[in-house]
Each structure stands twice: as structure tokens, then as C-alpha cells.
Amino acid sequence: MNLLLKHCRSFVFILGLLLTGCALSPTVSPPKLQNGTAQHPIEISGVMQQDLRLGGVIRLSGDLLIPKGRNLQVEPGSRILVVGTDSTKIDPEFLDKGTEILVKGRIHLAGEKMAPVTLSLDEETPAGENWAGIELVAAEEAVFRFVDIIGAETGILSLDSSPQLEEVNILGSRYGLLLQGTGRLDYAGGRISGGDAGLLCFDQSVLNLNQLQIIDNLEEGLYLAVGCTLQQQGLLIERNDLGAVASAESRELLAPTLRANRVNFKPLAQEGSLQ
Amino acid sequence: MKWILILLLLLPSLAAAIEYHGENTIFEDTVWQGEVLIDGILTVAMGATxxxxxxxxxxxxxxxxxxxxxxxxxxxAQGRFIARGTAEQPIIFTSAAQNPAPGDWGTLNMMLSEAGENLLENCLVEYGYRGFHAHFSLARLRSSTFRYNQRGAQFQESTVSIEDSEFSHNFNGLQFRDSQVDIKNSRILNNHWGIRAVFVELQMEGTRVEGNRINGVSLRDSKLQLRNNLIVDNRRGLYLQRSSxxxxxxxxxxxxxHGIYLEESVAEIQGNLISGNGRSGLKTHDSGGQVENNRIEHNGEFSFYNSGTDDFEIGGNWYGSSVRLPQLMDGRSRAGLGMLQVAPPLTRQPEVKIF
Structure with a gap:
């Protein structure tokens, strides 16, 4: 009985310590909002050492890496101005010769309907240069709401990631959105327009497209390799050169989405390749 | 006492462990064997090996x-660096961390080391930032593996020969600039970029470039000779910008x-198999050259795609049968694009000699 009592006391003591510890331990507070202006933009580049919460005018003066465990939060109405690099750059830190945002951790671009987040080239960029775009490499989280991505080489490159996009416009980018590896894309609202190719899926991603418009791209609107799975509602693929390129079995699913493309549907080669 | 002596005799490598802490310089010729720990920066001075x-x-x-x-x-290394292992007893360069990760340590750095050839033979280099890095140097990498580095190897203003080596599962495989590089019988596998280079002369033969997530081989402002290589299952196979x-x-x-993407480039493409590439076999943009005697079959959308405004001439190739024509995308389909002037298909399948 004494032993039991002793154990009970120990239990209560430990429980008390735990509760006190919980009460007294400092809560992890969100990072302080840093606001830039046109005259004094927030400058960011390099490896993100801590979580950041940014608003106003933000200038991306070089490659930015968001490592695993780090979070970049961008507030409604923010303008991210990317200083593009000239094409003599050989030593990119990450994936592209152009200025890039490489995400292995978490990114939240949280625009609002009347205050979208925009990403575009800074006026200091040499003529004819693009910026690379946002690259998700096994990213922990990528949530974009009311975002305009303008003039990138690849608006969003998703490698083994699962981005969630709502009302995102990807405009005038060579590739709009490119999916490789596995993962899931949830894309509701918005459009991919004015680039070479709209949305390309090369491996085994799942695409859940809702009310997305893929319009006015010079090459393919939508390219689906054999391993990609498409779920769609209200998808519109219009005025591209090739509306959709996919396996012949996808023709029926895609037919209602295709309108006024030079070629609405082109099946992928069926014969299989030679090894 | 006797047992302690016996134990010491049984553990020669532990007894002979070499450690460098902080910044150190080797001024005289030095030989390492056994266990070495580098905890800082170790310089090999000019004149020392x-x-x-x-x-x-x-x-x-x-x-x-x-x-x-x-x-x-x-x-x-500003002096000479010679790491010569054997197939049975390779030399290992690795992280000391319990849970190692790419970028744990810096690099095997050759700087202004042109007095004699630096050598890595039968080495395993892993978990570095740049597994191997050369600047104004001569180097030979033979029968070595570079894996789990941020970059497998990187050279600038150097002459580098790579034989029978593997660059796999690095974030990026090989990057180089202003260098002469010769790659033979090697494997460049499962990196994000396989090879990326500018202002270089690259000769590559008998090498497998496979499973790289972005481009297999990407060169800008460079000269390239590719013979008997396997370039498969990358995003783009070969991407040439302002190159020949x-x-x-x-x-x-x-x-x-695309199997091959030429942008403002000139290429002689003869006797290759270009097959099963997702968007096109060959995409050209304001480029020129000769494309003949190839087998170009079963590419996903197009055999040839001209996205520039210049015309492009294509010689006789084999497209799967003597009556089969290539799938084309050019000015006939979209106003403003250059034309593809395509010779009649070959009536016999050309021999494609591949290792």
C-alpha cells in the first residue's frame, strides 16, 4: 500500500511538473510581420534561416531557398519583385540559371480577392531575361491563394510535391505549371495563359482541377503523360495550339473541356518506344 | 599489460588515426593511410603532394x-592531390555525422593546381557540398563514385578527364564552365541536373545519362561531341543553347x-536512335545543321518541332517503316514559324551502332 501511494505521489508530481512546464514554456509565436515599401522594399535572398512573414513590396535580389522546417508567409497585397539574372550565370545555387524560389519547407502566398500577391520581374532585370519561377522540391507545404505569377521560365515546378492553388493566375511564363514525380495538385479557379505550354504532367501526379482556364498558350494547353490521373470540374482549355495531349483513353473525359484550339486533342504515340 | 599490447596490435587503424582540427596546412609531401578526420580546412600548399x-x-x-x-x-589543394584506391580497397571521403546529409562538408578543392595531374581513382565521395571542385587545375577522375552530394563535381577553367565513374543521387550531377572535359564510359544517374555547362568543350563517349529530373545534358555557348551514349529517361535529353x-x-x-532541343545552335546529328520522347524527338529554335541517317520513331507528339522563325533542313531518316512520314510542327501549322524542309524517308533502316 505504501509502495502504491508512493507511486501515486510520483505520478501526481510528474503530472504537475508537465502541466506547469506546459503552462510556463514559451509558446512559439508567429514571426513578426516585416513590411516593405516601394522606396524601401524588404530584400530577400539566400538560405532562409528563420520563418518569415512578409508584406508590402518585397525584392528578391537572388535565389531564395526555403529549407525543410522553414516557412515563408506572404501577406495579402504584397508585390514580390524578382531581379532576373543575365544568362551568363553558370553557378546556380539550386536548379535554374535564373533567379528562383526553391521550396523544400513551407510557402504560403496568402492573397485576397481584392489584394492578390503578385510575383513579377523587377525593372532592373536585363532585357529579355526571365526569372526561373517557384520550384517545389518535395516541399512540406505549398498553399497559394489569389496569386499572380508573371513572366517566369516555369511559373510553378512541382517535383514530388502537392501544391494547393486557389485563384492563381500564371501569365506569360514559358511553362505555366509543370508536375514531375508523384504528388497531388489541387487547383481551383484562375488561369494559365500566354505562355508556351500551360500545364504539363510528366510522371504520376494526381491533378484535381476545378474551374481552371488554360488559354492562349503557344504550344500545349494540357499535357498528360500516361501515369498522370486527372479529375476535373469546369475545366476550360481554349485557344491553345494543341488543346490537350494525352492518352487516347482520356479523349472522352477531356472532350467537354476543349474549345477552339488549333488541334483540340492529340493522342500520345501509342506504339511505345524502342528500348 | 600484455593484453593491452595485444589489443593495440590488433587495432592498428585506431592507433594510427590522423586528425586535423581548425585551419591547418601541409607544407611537405604527406601520405595518409587508415582513418583521417578533417575538422576544419586543411590546405595542401603549393609544391607539396x-x-x-x-x-x-x-x-x-x-x-x-x-x-x-x-x-x-x-x-x-594548391599542391598535388593523389588519391589512388583499388577496386578492393577504395578510398572513402564522407561525412563524420551520425546521420549524414548532402552538404555536410565542403569539397575536395583543387585550386591553381596545374603543376601535375590531380587524381581520384577508386574513390567514393559522398555527402559533400561539391564532391569534387577544380579551378585552374588539371584532374583525372577514374573508377570513382560521387553520390549524395549537393553537386557531384564542379570545374572552372580546368582540364578534366572522367573515366568509368558514376555521379548518382546528387542534387545536381556535374557543372562546369570554361573547361575542357572528356567523359568516357561513365554513368550520370538520378540527379536533378545530369550535366550543365557553359563555354566548354565536352567530349562524351560510352556514357549513360539516365533518370535526371531536369535535363540530361545541357550546354550553352559550348562545343560538344557525343558518341555512343545512352541518354534516357531525363526530362529533356540534350539541350543545346548557342552551341555546336x-x-x-x-x-x-x-x-x-524533347529528345534533343537545339536553341540557336548548329548540330550534325547522324546515325542516332531518337525514340519514345514525350513531346518531340528533335525541337529546333532558330538552329541549323544536318539531321540524317537516324532512326526517329514513336516520339509522343512530333518527330520534329520548329518553334523558331528560321527554316530547318532535315535529310533522309528512318521513321519506323519505308512508307512512314515524320510528324511535323512548323509554319505550315502555325503562322510565323519557320518551315521544316524534310527529305524523303530512307527506304532501309539505318544501322545505329550503340554500345
Whole structure:
């Protein structure tokens, strides 16, 4: 009985310590909002050492890496101005010769309907240069709401990631959105327009497209390799050169989405390749 | 006492462990064998040679004073660096961390080391930022593996020969600039970029470039000769910008986008198999050259795609049968694009000699 009592006391003591510890331990507070202006933009580049919460005018003066465990939060109405690099750059830190945002951790671009987040080239960029775009490499989280991505080489490159996009416009980018590896894309609202190719899926991603418009791209609107799975509602693929390129079995699913493309549907080669 | 002596005799490698802490310089010829720990930056001074014997394991501690995520321990060779292992007893350069990760340590750095050839033979280099780095240097990499580095190898203003080596599972495989590089019988596998280079002369033969997530081989402002290589299952197989190239006997297949993409480039493409690439076999943009006697079959959308405004001439190729025509995308389909002037298909399948 004494032993039991002793154990009970120990239990209560430990429980008390735990509760006190919980009460007294400092809560992890969100990072302080840093606001830039046109005259004094927030400058960011390099490896993100801590979580950041940014608003106003933000200038991306070089490659930015968001490592695993780090979070970049961008507030409604923010303008991210990317200083593009000239094409003599050989030593990119990450994936592209152009200025890039490489995400292995978490990114939240949280625009609002009347205050979208925009990403575009800074006026200091040499003529004819693009910026690379946002690259998700096994990213922990990528949530974009009311975002305009303008003039990138690849608006969003998703490698083994699962981005969630709502009302995102990807405009005038060579590739709009490119999916490789596995993962899931949830894309509701918005459009991919004015680039070479709209949305390309090369491996085994799942695409859940809702009310997305893929319009006015010079090459393919939508390219689906054999391993990609498409779920769609209200998808519109219009005025591209090739509306959709996919396996012949996808023709029926895609037919209602295709309108006024030079070629609405082109099946992928069926014969299989030679090894 | 007797037992302690016996134990010491049984553990020669532990007894002979070499450690360098902080910044150190080797001024005289030095030989390593056994276990070596680098905990800082070790410089091999000009005029000195560091020789590493078979079976040696060199470990680097993770030091990251500026918090950029890149380890700083490294070997900085201004003198000569010779690491000659054997197939049975390779030399290992690795992280000292219990749970190692790419970028734990800096690099095997050759700087202004042109007095004699630097050598890595039968080495395993892993978990570095740049597994191997050369600047104004001569180097030969033979029968060595570079894996799990941020970059497998990187050269600038150097002459580098690579034989029978593997660059796999690095974030990026090989990057180089202003260099002469010769790659033979090697494997460049499962990196994000396989090879990326500018202002270089690259000769590559008998090499497998496979499974790289972005481009297999990407060159800008460069000269290229590719013979008998396998370039498969990358996103783009070969991407040339403002470059010239000669390609023969290569198998360029199953790349997700384009087998070959020429942008403002000139290429002689003869006797290759270009097959099963997702978007096109050959995409050209304001480029020229000769494309003939190839087998170009079963590419996903197009055999040839001209996205520029210049016309492009294509000689006789085989498209799967004597009556089969290539799938084309050019000014006939979209106003403003240049034309593809395509010769009649070959009536017999050309021999494509591939290793």
C-alpha cells in the first residue's frame, strides 16, 4: 500500500511538473510581420534561416531557398519583385540559371480577392531575361491563394510535391505549371495563359482541377503523360495550339473541356518506344 | 599489460588515426593511410603532394559557422592531390555525422593546381557540398563514385578527364564552365541536373545519362561531341543553347519532353536512335545543321518541332517503316514559324551502332 501511494505521489508530481512546464514554456509565436515599401522594399535572398512573414513590396535580389522546417508567409497585397539574372550565370545555387524560389519547407502566398500577391520581374532585370519561377522540391507545404505569377521560365515546378492553388493566375511564363514525380495538385479557379505550354504532367501526379482556364498558350494547353490521373470540374482549355495531349483513353473525359484550339486533342504515340 | 599490447596490435587503424582540427596546412609531401578526420580546412600548399593510400577513410565534421546549411570542412589543394584506391580497397571521403546529409562538408578543392595531374581513382565521395571542385587545375577522375552530394563535381577553367565513374543521387550531377572535359564510359544517374555547362568543350563517349529530373545534358555557348551514349529517361535529353555539336551512335530515348532541343545552335546529328520522347524527338529554335541517317520513331507528339522563325533542313531518316512520314510542327501549322524542309524517308533502316 505504501509502495502504491508512493507511486501515486510520483505520478501526481510528474503530472504537475508537465502541466506547469506546459503552462510556463514559451509558446512559439508567429514571426513578426516585416513590411516593405516601394522606396524601401524588404530584400530577400539566400538560405532562409528563420520563418518569415512578409508584406508590402518585397525584392528578391537572388535565389531564395526555403529549407525543410522553414516557412515563408506572404501577406495579402504584397508585390514580390524578382531581379532576373543575365544568362551568363553558370553557378546556380539550386536548379535554374535564373533567379528562383526553391521550396523544400513551407510557402504560403496568402492573397485576397481584392489584394492578390503578385510575383513579377523587377525593372532592373536585363532585357529579355526571365526569372526561373517557384520550384517545389518535395516541399512540406505549398498553399497559394489569389496569386499572380508573371513572366517566369516555369511559373510553378512541382517535383514530388502537392501544391494547393486557389485563384492563381500564371501569365506569360514559358511553362505555366509543370508536375514531375508523384504528388497531388489541387487547383481551383484562375488561369494559365500566354505562355508556351500551360500545364504539363510528366510522371504520376494526381491533378484535381476545378474551374481552371488554360488559354492562349503557344504550344500545349494540357499535357498528360500516361501515369498522370486527372479529375476535373469546369475545366476550360481554349485557344491553345494543341488543346490537350494525352492518352487516347482520356479523349472522352477531356472532350467537354476543349474549345477552339488549333488541334483540340492529340493522342500520345501509342506504339511505345524502342528500348 | 600484455593484453593491452595485444589489443593495440590488433587495432592498428585506431592507433594510427590522423586528425586535423581548425585551419591547418601541409607544407611537405604527406601520405595518409587508415582513418583521417578533417575538422576544419586543411590546405595542401603549393609544391607539396598529398597522397592517399588504398583503404583510407577520410571523414569530415560538419561545421556551419554562417548558418547557410553548407558544411565548411574541406581539403584545399594548391599542391598535388593523389588519391589512388583499388577496386578492393577504395578510398572513402564522407561525412563524420551520425546521420549524414548532402552538404555536410565542403569539397575536395583543387585550386591553381596545374603543376601535375590531380587524381581520384577508386574513390567514393559522398555527402559533400561539391564532391569534387577544380579551378585552374588539371584532374583525372577514374573508377570513382560521387553520390549524395549537393553537386557531384564542379570545374572552372580546368582540364578534366572522367573515366568509368558514376555521379548518382546528387542534387545536381556535374557543372562546369570554361573547361575542357572528356567523359568516357561513365554513368550520370538520378540527379536533378545530369550535366550543365557553359563555354566548354565536352567530349562524351560510352556514357549513360539516365533518370535526371531536369535535363540530361545541357550546354550553352559550348562545343560538344557525343558518341555512343545512352541518354534516357531525363526530362529533356540534350539541350543545346548557342552551341555546336556532333552526335553519332547515341540512343536518346524516353525523355519526358524533347529528345534533343537545339536553341540557336548548329548540330550534325547522324546515325542516332531518337525514340519514345514525350513531346518531340528533335525541337529546333532558330538552329541549323544536318539531321540524317537516324532512326526517329514513336516520339509522343512530333518527330520534329520548329518553334523558331528560321527554316530547318532535315535529310533522309528512318521513321519506323519505308512508307512512314515524320510528324511535323512548323509554319505550315502555325503562322510565323519557320518551315521544316524534310527529305524523303530512307527506304532501309539505318544501322545505329550503340554500345
Amino acid at each position: 598529398l597522397e592517399i593510400r588504398p583503404g583510407t577513410r577520410v571523414r569530415f565534421t560538419r561545421i556551419d559557422t554562417n548558418g547557410d546549411g553548407i558544411g565548411e570542412s574541406e581539403i584545399f 555539336g556532333k552526335l553519332s551512335g547515341n540512343r536518346i530515348t524516353n525523355n519526358r519532353e
